[in-house]
Every structure is written in structure tokens, then in C-alpha cells.
Amino acid sequence: MSSRSFELLMSVDRNGHESLHAQVERQMRDAIRGGTLRPGSEVPSTRDLARRLGISRPLVMEAYAQLAAEGYLALRQGAAARVADTAPLQQVRDLPPESFSTEIFRYDFRPGIPDLSTFPSARWLKAVEAALKAMTPNDFGYRQRFGVWPLRQALAEYLGRVRGVSADPRQILITSGFEQARTLLARALSRRGVTQLAVEEPGYADRDVWIAAGFTLIPVAVDKAGIDVAALARSKAQAVLLSPAHQYPTGVVMSGPRRLALASWLQERNAVAVEDDYDAEFRYDRAPVGALQGLAPEHVIYAGTSSKTLAPALRLGWMVVPPELLLLLEDELRQIDYGRSRIDQFAMAHFITTGDFDRHLHKMRALYRDRREALLVALRAELPEVEVSGISAGLHAAVRFPRRLNEEAIIERAKKRDMGLGFLRRHYLGGAPEESTLLLSYANMPESALRSGVRTLATILD
Numbered sequence: 001m002s003s004r005s006f007e008l009l010m011s012v013d014r015n016g017h018e019s020l021h022a023q024v025e026r027q028m029r030d031a032i033r034g035g036t037l038r039p040g041s042e043v044p045s046t047r048d049l050a051r052r053l054g055i056s057r058p059l060v061m062e063a064y065a066q067l068a069a070e071g072y073l074a075l076r077q078g079a080a081a082r083v084a085d086t087a088p089l090q091q092v093r094d095l096p097p098e099s100f101s102t103e104i105f106r107y108d109f110r111p112g113i114p115d116l117s118t119f120p121s122a123r124w125l126k127a128v129e130a131a132l133k134a135m136t137p138n139d140f141g142y143r144q145r146f147g148v149w150p151l152r153q154a155l156a157e158y159l160g161r162v163r164g165v166s167a168d169p170r171q172i173l174i175t176s177g178f179e180q181a182r183t184l185l186a187r188a189l190s191r192r193g194v195t196q197l198a199v200e201e202p203g204y205a206d207r208d209v210w211i212a213a214g215f216t217l218i219p220v221a222v223d224k225a226g227i228d229v230a231a232l233a234r235s236k237a238q239a240v241l242l243s244p245a246h247q248y249p250t251g252v253v254m255s256g257p258r259r260l261a262l263a264s265w266l267q268e269r270n271a272v273a274v275e276d277d278y279d280a281e282f283r284y285d286r287a288p289v290g291a292l293q294g295l296a297p298e299h300v301i302y303a304g305t306s307s308k309t310l311a312p313a314l315r316l317g318w319m320v321v322p323p324e325l326l327l328l329l330e331d332e333l334r335q336i337d338y339g340r341s342r343i344d345q346f347a348m349a350h351f352i353t354t355g356d357f358d359r360h361l362h363k364m365r366a367l368y369r370d371r372r373e374a375l376l377v378a379l380r381a382e383l384p385e386v387e388v389s390g391i392s393a394g395l396h397a398a399v400r401f402p403r404r405l406n407e408e409a410i411i412e413r414a415k416k417r418d419m420g421l422g423f424l425r426r427h428y429l430g431g432a433p434e435e436s437t438l439l440l441s442y443a444n445m446p447e448s449a450l451r452s453g454v455r456t457l458a459t460i461l462d
């Protein structure tokens with residue numbers, strides 16, 4: 001705390017009925033209890049405070065001695081007076097609990113998290129260093145708020161090469177991940193008059209943003225070939241949200257004929273598809289199918305993220321936007337904020353263009369492929385009745401049981417064994433099938449933990 005704010009914090013009233021030292025004492029006690037003066041922070045010397053308040057020094061000394069006796073201040077001969085580390089703080093009441101789950105489990109099978117221990121910190125540090133060296137003074141200002149040019153260029157090349165996305169760098173907007181892309185899209189599509197949004201059934205369960213923005217969500221079934229385009233065509237949908245390369249959460253890949261049918265539907269209805277391409281880089285048996293965007297670039301908004309390939313903590317994603325919607329989305333981005341960290345964006349550009357990103361993906365693909373295999377072997381040994389669906393890809397497996405389990409009770413029982421579990425049922429908007437399906441992530445646990453985790457799971461289900 002600066003001496004100036006300290007002055008604002010305290011004042012004395014000579015005409016009040018409280019004595020001067022009691023006033024000093026009370027104000028400082030309140031500031032410490034309330035957290036304005038934090039444990040360990042320095043307070044002014046008695047001489048200094050007396051001078052600033054225009055009172056005599058013994059009065060302040062008396063107040064400090066009292067506060068020290070109460071345990072608020074630590075006074076030491078020859079050293080500055082400080083707020084005691086053990087000073088009693090007022091309990092902060094009435095704070096709502098954090099709604100987002102912060103639970104950490106030894107066996108965390110819940111999907112959505114990549115391996116968090118292999119973030120390439122050393123290479124990232126190099127990329128940040130290179131970024132800082134390459135940035136001109138103007139780059140540290142408010143420029144390039146839709147995304148820095150080197151990153152948009154690097155992504156146009158990367159997405160074209162790896163995902164078959166057809167993009168001019170000018171069509172790329174940098175976001176803080178798919179979640180932000182979704183907020184921007186909800187606002188932009190609303191402005192375009194879209195009210196009927198088809199979503200995959202089952203699909204990504206976080207749908208609050210669409211609902212809050214007033215969309216009517218139309219669940220459209222997903223089968224072994226992806227979203228049912230015939231059913232979509234029979235609906236009133238004006239837009240569709242989907243994950244064709246590796247459907248979340250079933251893990252199916254959209255078939256060629258379905259993709260063509262979808263592209264025709266988009267053209268005929270002049271509709272928009274939002275393609276959530278969250279983890280397509282991780283296919284283990286062969287090269288992943290290209291993005292839908294490549295088939296119908298005028299009608300598809302492609303959204304990618306670094307949350308699965310690098311880490312959710314980066315909060316770095318991108319959108320490839322049809323030229324017709326570009327101004328609208330830029331306008332929404334401008335209204336929401338001034339874009340995300342330009343330093344990280346320059347670093348990401350460096351990370352991609354040096355080949356570090358490809359090398360990291362190569363390494364992670366091998367790691368996840370082995371983990372997936374370890375999970376499947378363990379499941380065959382411990383839970384032979386389950387059926388694993390979905391292609392050999394991504395970060396989790398959908399594991400179907402031949403009957404309905406008591407899902408709530410199993411989740412609770414698992415928690416007591418330090419295990420996080422998630423079922424497929426919550427990903428349905430309408431009715432889910434009777435049988436239970438567990439979504440088991442294998443990404444964030446070494447193989448040994450996967451094996452003992454599946455053994456523990458078998459005892460929980462017993």
C-alpha cells in the first residue's frame with residue numbers, strides 16, 4: 001500500500017468522543033481484519049504516521065503497542081512495523097461457491113482434458129522469447145485486435161495442410177477458444193435472424209450460451225455415420241452446430257455421403273454450419289478426415305482450439321469465417337473485448353512456423369495412441385461386457401454397458417475412491433437410450449494409472 005492510500009485509509013477527529021489513540025487503533029484493526037492491509041505488509045513508522053495525522057508520536061506508539069498485543073501487528077526493534085502474518089482476518093462470508101468444478105482426482109476419467117504434464121514449456125518459452133524479440137513497438141499497442149497477422153498466416157497454412165481448410169488469413173479471427181467463438185457466434189447469428197439451431201444428439205453438453213441468446217435448440221440424432229442430415233432437412237433449422245471429424249462425445253466420424261448431403265443442404269437452405277473441430281489432430285489409425293469447411297467454405301464457420309493440442313490454460317483458438325459473415329463477427333469481437341494477448345499470439349505463430357507444433361502433435365499422438373490401447377486392454381480384462389464405440393481417435397472412449405446402471409450412485413462412489421467419472425446421458429437434450437454409456441478419458445493419466453483406474457472402476461461397478 002502506498003503512503004498516499006494509507007493517508008486516505010486513516011484520519012482522526014479531534015472533536016470526536018473517541019480518544020485519538022483509540023481512533024488510530026480501531027481504523028488500523030478494521031483495515032487488517034477487512035483485508036485492506038494484508039498480513040506481512042509494512043505499516044508506516046510511528047513517527048511517520050504521527051506526522052501525517054498531525055498527532056503526537058506517543059499516541060501512535062500506544063496504539064501500535066495495543067495492536068501488537070492483540071496480535072495484529074508485529075513490532076521488532078530496529079525493523080519496520082508489519083502486519084503480523086497470523087493477524088486475525090474477518091471471515092469472508094456470503095461468497096457463492098465456485099460453480100465450475102475444481103475437483104482434482106487421482107483417476108480422472110472425465111473427458112475434455114489433454115495430458116497436462118506434457119505442455120512443451122521449454123519450447124513455448126523459446127517461442128515467447130522469439131515473439132518478444134520480433135515484436136515492434138507498435139505491436140505492443142492496440143493493433144491487430146482480430147488476431148496478429150503472423151498467426152493468421154501461420155494458421156491459414158497449417159489448417160490448409162493438416163485439416164483441408166480453405167482460408168485466406170484475412171478470414172481468420174483469433175479467439176480465446178471455442179467458448180468465446182460460441183459467444184461471438186450466438187450474438188452474430190442472432191443478429192442475422194437465426195433462431196432455430198440444430199445441435200447433435202447427443203452433443204457437447206455446454207449449451208447455456210445458445211439458450212441464453214434465445215435460440216431454439218433442435219436436437220438431431222447422431223448415428224454411426226454422424227448427424228442424420230435427412231432429419232436435419234426435415235427440421236426448421238437455419239444453422240447447425242456439429243463436430244464432423246470426431247463427433248463429441250460419441251467419437252463417430254461423419255461419412256463421405258453425409259458430408260456431401262450436408263453441404264447440399266447448407267447451400268439449398270442458405271444455412272450456416274458451425275464446425276467444432278476440437279480434437280481432430282488426434283487420429284491414431286490413419287490420417288483424419290479433412291474439415292467440412294473445405295467442402296462448403298461459403299457456409300461453414302470453422303472453429304479450432306489449442307485446448308486439446310496444447311493446453312486449456314492457453315485460451316487460444318481461431319475461427320475461419322465465410323467472407324459474408326466476417327464484418328459481423330469482427331464487430332461482435334470488437335464489442336466484446338480488444339482481443340487476446342498479442343504476445344501469446346506471436347508466440348503461437350512462432351511455435352507453428354518452426355515446426356514445434358507438428359513435433360509436439362507427433363509426440364502426443366503416439367502417447368495418446370498407447371494410452372488408448374492400454375485402456376482398451378484393461379477394459380477387456382476387467383469389464384468384458386462393455387462395448388467401446390467410436391473411431392480410434394481423440395482423448396476419450398465411449399464405453400457402453402448392456403444395461404442401465406445407477407449412474408448417480410456410481411459417480412458418488414467413484415468420488416470416494418478418488419475417481420472422476422462422466423456418463424453420456426447428460427449430453428442428450430431429449431431422451432437418452434436406456435443403457436448406460438461411460439465416457440472414459442485416457443488422456444491425462446499414465447498407462448499404469450489407467451490400468452489401476454480400470455481395476456478400481458470394476459470394483460466400484462461390482
Ligand SMILES: Cc1ncc(COP(=O)(O)O)c(C=O)c1O
Nearest residue numbers: 112177178179204248278305307
Ligand atoms: C466438444 C468441445 N468443443 C470445444 C471445446 C474447447 O473449448 P475451448 O477452446 O474454449 O477450451 C471442448 C472442451 O472441452 C469440447 O469438449
